[in-house]
Amino acid sequence: MMVHAHRALMAIPVRLTLRSFASSAAALKWEGGVSMVQGASRGIGLEFVKQLLEKNEKGHVIATCRNPTGATGLLELKNEFAERLNILPLDVTVESTIEESAKSITESHGSLNLLINASGILSIPSVLQPETTLSKVNKSSMMLSYEVNAVGPILVIKHMWPLLKAGGGFGTERDVAVVANLSARVGSIGDNRLGGWHSYRASKAALNQLTKTISVEFARKKDPVACILLHPGTVDTDLSRPFQRNVPADKLFTKEFSVQKLLTIINSTKQQDNGKFFAWDGQEIPW
Numbered sequence: 435m436m437v438h439a440h441r442a443l444m445a446i447p448v449r450l451t452l453r454s455f456a457s458s459a460a461a462l463k464w465e466g467g468v469s470m471v472q473g474a475s476r477g478i479g480l481e482f483v484k485q486l487l488e489k490n491e492k493g494h495v496i497a498t499c500r501n502p503t504g505a506t507g508l509l510e511l512k513n514e515f516a517e518r519l520n521i522l523p524l525d526v527t528v529e530s531t532i533e534e535s536a537k538s539i540t541e542s543h544g545s546l547n548l549l550i551n552a553s554g555i556l557s558i559p560s561v562l563q564p565e566t567t568l569s570k571v572n573k574s575s576m577m578l579s580y581e582v583n584a585v586g587p588i589l590v591i592k593h594m595w596p597l598l599k600a601g602g603g604f605g606t607e608r609d610v611a612v613v614a615n616l617s618a619r620v621g622s623i624g625d626n627r628l629g630g631w632h633s634y635r636a637s638k639a640a641l642n643q644l645t646k647t648i649s650v651e652f653a654r655k656k657d658p659v660a661c662i663l664l665h666p667g668t669v670d671t672d673l674s675r676p677f678q679r680n681v682p683a684d685k686l687f688t689k690e691f692s693v694q695k696l697l698t699i700i701n702s703t704k705q706q707d708n709g710k711f712f713a714w715d716g717q718e719i720p721w
């Protein structure tokens with residue numbers, strides 16, 4: 435009995451020492467933290483990669499996209515930041531590509547301090563058009579929007595979850611890992627006064643509900659992870675371009691401005707922000 439009790443007591447500090455040694459080794463290796471940007475080939479996602487690399491000279495970034503060889507903006511950044519940028523293939527509609535990315539990050543970096551889901555679709559020529567009336571609603575558009583905008587980001591979080599660790603990130607020693615999902619104000623049910631865009635709105639509302647649900651689970655498990663939803667404003671990218679006609683000039687943001695604002699929110703995220711939905715200016719948006 436005595437011997438067993440003694441062994442048990444001895445085991446605790448040894449385990450703790452090994453664990454703290456392993457985490458301090460990881461912290462030393464990735465001093466500036468490791469961020470993943472999913473949906474990084476263009477638009478807001480690409481700008482996140484750029485600013486994360488430029489603003490945190492020790493930070494490492496994993497950028498994922500459907501077709502890395504065609505992602506010219508990312509390849510240009512790879513030329514400039516060869517040591518600190520990894521590019522991996524990932525299509526949110528193909529779960530095996532998400533699993534492969536998780537495996538690859540586990541081997542190369544072993545942890546993630548920030549995960550940004552930036553992918554999203556609103557329209558695709560001759561495939562998907564935002565609906566102006568109920569009579570234009572069809573099943574395939576709804577299912578595609580839901581698959582890419584709501585289901586995909588959640589599967590990404592599912593597979594990256596074991597990698598999420600507090601710390602790192604630019605300009606901050608965050609005490610939580612941050613998961614930031616790019617949503618949209620039009621996904622707010624409480625804020626819906628205009629109607630229209632049924633598929634896009636509903637898919638972002640679903641993303642919001644799924645993110646909130648995950649945030650509750652993380653809190654219950656006392657995981658040091660804060661999940662937030664971000665509305666970037668109306669930003670001048672391929673996504674908004676066909677719909678910019680009625681947007682006043684001062685309400686159409688550059689991607690540089692929007693990402694700068696969103697990074698300010700991300701970098702000040704605390705545990706108590708878990709499950710919140712923020713606009714680019716830090717204001718909370720009603721569900």
Ligand SMILES: NC(=O)c1ccc[n+]([C@@H]2O[C@H](COP(=O)([O-])OP(=O)(O)OC[C@H]3O[C@@H](n4cnc5c(N)ncnc54)[C@H](OP(=O)(O)O)[C@@H]3O)[C@@H](O)[C@H]2O)c1
Pocket residue numbers: 472473474475476477478479499500501524525526527551552553554555582616617618619665666667668669670671672673674
């Ligand atoms: N721009 C705005 O005004 C605005 C407003 C509110 C919310 N948002 C949200 O902000 C996010 C970024 O939008 P954005 O304006 O940057 O759009 P964007 O320029 O059209 O870029 C969309 C990104 O999503 C990727 N993507 C599409 N389908 C994908 C899939 N199946 N798997 C992986 N990636 C996929 C695209 O990759 P490919 O190059 O492979 O197509 C591209 O990188 C979206 O979630 C959007 O809903 C944007």
